[in-house]
Amino acid sequence: MTRSFAADSSAVPSSSCDHRRTLPAFVADSAGMMRPIDDRTRKVDAGVGIAMDLSSIERRVAADRGAAIDRSIEAQLRLATSLCELAKALVATKNDSGRDRTAEALAPAQEAVAIRLHWLTAGQVSAQFAGEVQDALRVFEQAARHIGHRELAASTIRSACGAYRQVAHTHPQAAGVCADALSKCGVWLCRLDPNTAVAASEDAVRIRSGLFAANPDQSGKYLASLSTLLRTLMVGRQRKQAIAMYRERYAALTSPEMTTRLRQTRIEDIDLTIKSYSALAKLECATLERAGRLTQQQILYQTSGDLSTIEEINWKLALVGIKPLTPGAMPDPPSRPVEIATTFGALSVRCSARDAIAQVRAAVIAAYAADGAQPAKGSTHLGGVEIIWSAADLELNSAAKLGDDMVLIEQPYPGTVTVMSLKWELANVGRHPLALRLSTRWPVISVAATENMAYELCRYEGGKAMQYAALGRPSGQAPLDEPLAPLDFAALADYGADYASETQVRAAFGNSPMFAKLTHLPANGIRQAAETVPHTDLLFFQKVNTPDPS
Numbered sequence: 001m002t003r004s005f006a007a008d009s010s011a012v013p014s015s016s017c018d019h020r021r022t023l024p025a026f027v028a029d030s031a032g033m034m035r036p037i038d039d040r041t042r043k044v045d046a047g048v049g050i051a052m053d054l055s056s057i058e059r060r061v062a063a064d065r066g067a068a069i070d071r072s073i074e075a076q077l078r079l080a081t082s083l084c085e086l087a088k089a090l091v092a093t094k095n096d097s098g099r100d101r102t103a104e105a106l107a108p109a110q111e112a113v114a115i116r117l118h119w120l121t122a123g124q125v126s127a128q129f130a131g132e133v134q135d136a137l138r139v140f141e142q143a144a145r146h147i148g149h150r151e152l153a154a155s156t157i158r159s160a161c162g163a164y165r166q167v168a169h170t171h172p173q174a175a176g177v178c179a180d181a182l183s184k185c186g187v188w189l190c191r192l193d194p195n196t197a198v199a200a201s202e203d204a205v206r207i208r209s210g211l212f213a214a215n216p217d218q219s220g221k222y223l224a225s226l227s228t229l230l231r232t233l234m235v236g237r238q239r240k241q242a243i244a245m246y247r248e249r250y251a252a253l254t255s256p257e258m259t260t261r262l263r264q265t266r267i268e269d270i271d272l273t274i275k276s277y278s279a280l281a282k283l284e285c286a287t288l289e290r291a292g293r294l295t296q297q298q299i300l301y302q303t304s305g306d307l308s309t310i311e312e313i314n315w316k317l318a319l320v321g322i323k324p325l326t327p328g329a330m331p332d333p334p335s336r337p338v339e340i341a342t343t344f345g346a347l348s349v350r351c352s353a354r355d356a357i358a359q360v361r362a363a364v365i366a367a368y369a370a371d372g373a374q375p376a377k378g379s380t381h382l383g384g385v386e387i388i389w390s391a392a393d394l395e396l397n398s399a400a401k402l403g404d405d406m407v408l409i410e411q412p413y414p415g416t417v418t419v420m421s422l423k424w425e426l427a428n429v430g431r432h433p434l435a436l437r438l439s440t441r442w443p444v445i446s447v448a449a450t451e452n453m454a455y456e457l458c459r460y461e462g463g464k465a466m467q468y469a470a471l472g473r474p475s476g477q478a479p480l481d482e483p484l485a486p487l488d489f490a491a492l493a494d495y496g497a498d499y500a501s502e503t504q505v506r507a508a509f510g511n512s513p514m515f516a517k518l519t520h521l522p523a524n525g526i527r528q529a530a531e532t533v534p535h536t537d538l539l540f541f542q543k544v545n546t547p548d549p550s
Contacts, residue, residue: 054086054089054101064082073124077115077116084135084136086105087108087109087140090104090108091139102146103143106140106144109139110140110156112136113136113137113156116132116133120167125171125173130178134181134184141157153192154189160181161185165178168207176207176221178207179203180221182203182207186204186228190235194235194236198229201232208222209258212261219261219265219269220269222262223319226250226319229246230242230318259321263287265288267281267287276312276313279304279313280313289322292317292322292323294328295325296310296328299313340471340472340512343394343450344394344425344447344524345426345525346418346446346447346526347420347438347445347446347447348417348444349416349417349418350415350443350495351415351416352414352415356411364434364438367434368541371401372403373542373543374544376541394425396426397423397427398431402433402434403423403541404423405422405423405424405540406422406539406541407419407422407541408539410529412520415495416495420525425525427446427448430465430468430484435458435460436464438460439464440463443459444460445458446460454471455470457470458484459488465480466485469489471510489506490502492521493505493519496520504518505519
């Protein structure tokens with residue numbers, strides 16, 4: 001046996017570089033000359049391949065059409081299969097610039113649909129054949145939508161709905177398959193003929209209702225048909241009107257006993273997304289009825305669910321007449337043990353502008369410049385960065401003016417900018433020089449934590465301290481000139497995490513990590529963030545010694 005050189009790996013000399021990877025691929029052109037294959041060549045060859053496939057399929061259609069003259073079921077169904085393949089191949093050319101033949105797919109697709117619908121009504125009612133009918137309808141719908149033949153598409157799909165209704169009546173064993181097909185036709189007709197779409201979806205529900213009444217295990221499929229009906233009613237109607245129409249049809253087709261069984265449907269038998277199923281399973285909701293007793297708060301705070309999860313569960317509840325989940329309120333949590341995290345200090349600036357980082361950065365530079373500190377390169381002062389992070393204990397900085405410092409500015413949440421200072425990480429409450437300067441433009445909250453000792457918050461606004469809250473108090477701080485009002489926890493809840501109530505924020509105040517999570521306040525300082533911060537994100541300031549005017 002003769003082997004090609006490229007296929008025999010042993011024939012390639014060993015080397016530190018595999019030259020086979022660098023050799024270009026070649027193809028012979030019309031003159032017999034070899035030329036490399038580039039992207040244009042591949043596109044041309046792909047077009048040639050499509051043309052060759054279409055030619056072979058067209059020849060097969062011609063042969064099958066000749067064999068179908070005897071009108072036998074085998075020959076005609078073979079012709080329908082060839083026509084459907086031809087239509088698919090023609091639809092596949094829609095992305096081929098200059099060779100789009102999608103318009104030609106309409107005739108073979110429609111003929112394939114007509115042949116298969118004829119034999120479906122004649123008694124060819126197996127599940128496999130019903131799937132082939134739907135496949136032909138799908139290709140026809142794609143071709144008609146691409147060309148814009150709305151009326152032809154609607155007329156053909158309406159004919160298919162009539163065939164499915166007839167087969168469901170004459171062949172009860174195929175009723176389930178026909179119901180699924182009617183639901184699909186209802187989806188296709190939504191934009192073409194909304195009234196016929198509703199009628200098709202309603203007939204699907206009617207068929208599934210009978211099957212469910214006879215077999216309680218059909219609850220999941222009945223729910224699926226109900227969901228399609230409700231979605232069909234939603235098209236072109238206001239939500240309130242669509243739900244009223246749905247309830248009317250639901251009451252007419254579903255007995256009280258069936259409703260009871262539907263509400264007892266296990267969540268495993270319901271078409272749910274993984275996130276919704278996981279949320280219900282975590283809350284030990286085995287049935288739809290049990291899910292209706294939940295609250296939105298439980299979904300949001302006791303599972304990984306979100307607003308889309310609530311919307312999906314509400315949709316399933318609406319299908320069986322259960323009211324949507326109430327917002328609810330979690331019971332007041334018990335007081336947590338005091339847990340004050342690592343010593344740190346930082347500022348939270350409330351700025352909702354799109355360029356919040358840039359605005360706060362400019363304001364920080366201006367604040368240091370007002371006290372004679374100018375931006376500088378990190379290597380020119382304060383020693384090496386690695387040495388700075390190794391400083392063990394933080395000390396209170398009681399200076400009233402800014403000077404040599406290192407500052408980090410981040411935006412962990414929309415509307416909130418965190419400013420971390422190295423030298424003024426801990427400052428006197430109500431007298432933080434940088435907070436006082438920034439608060440002339442935005443509300444600022446300073447956070448100062450002393451491990452296992454104190455957790456202090458101070459709100460600055462209008463260039464002065466306004467509100468204060470603390471758990472514990474470290475020694476060495478001078479008393480304030482003016483008393484401060486209590487911190488507004490309700491405002492913190494509004495600024496912080498969604499759905500966190502004032503009660504929850506107050507209850508978490510003794511636990512600094514949880515409190516920071518609920519309020520979106522800083523949970524650490526510049527020293528904790530230093531290891532993951534690129535040096536390019538740091539601002540260095542150095543005090544400039546102004547010369548004596550004399």
